[in-house]
Amino acid sequence: MRTIVALLILAGCGPSPDSVMWGCQLDVQKGNAGKSGEALAEKIRDIDACMEARGYRRDRDNRACQSGEAKSSCYLRR
DSSP: OHHHHHHHHHHHTSOOHHHHHHHHHHHHHHHHTTOOGGGHHHHHHHHHHHHHHTTEEEOTTOGGGTTOOOOGGGEEEO
16 A cells, blocks of 8 residues: 555656746757747747657647647646
8 A cells, every 4th residue: 555655646746747848948949049930830849859758748639739839738748
């Protein structure tokens, strides 16, 4: 029983999608600085790749996330 409780506590102690998203946005912005608004698709693709590398995947079933917008609520933990 203690093992199960410890695992549940540890599972909830990981970084939140919001903090991971902020980190990804900062990383992508460093490489995308000074580019035009036309580079938005590239920026979103790079954020998706960053989130994937950090253990998240895009929630393709959420209709609000199908527009390609990069919001932390559009990512689920793998």
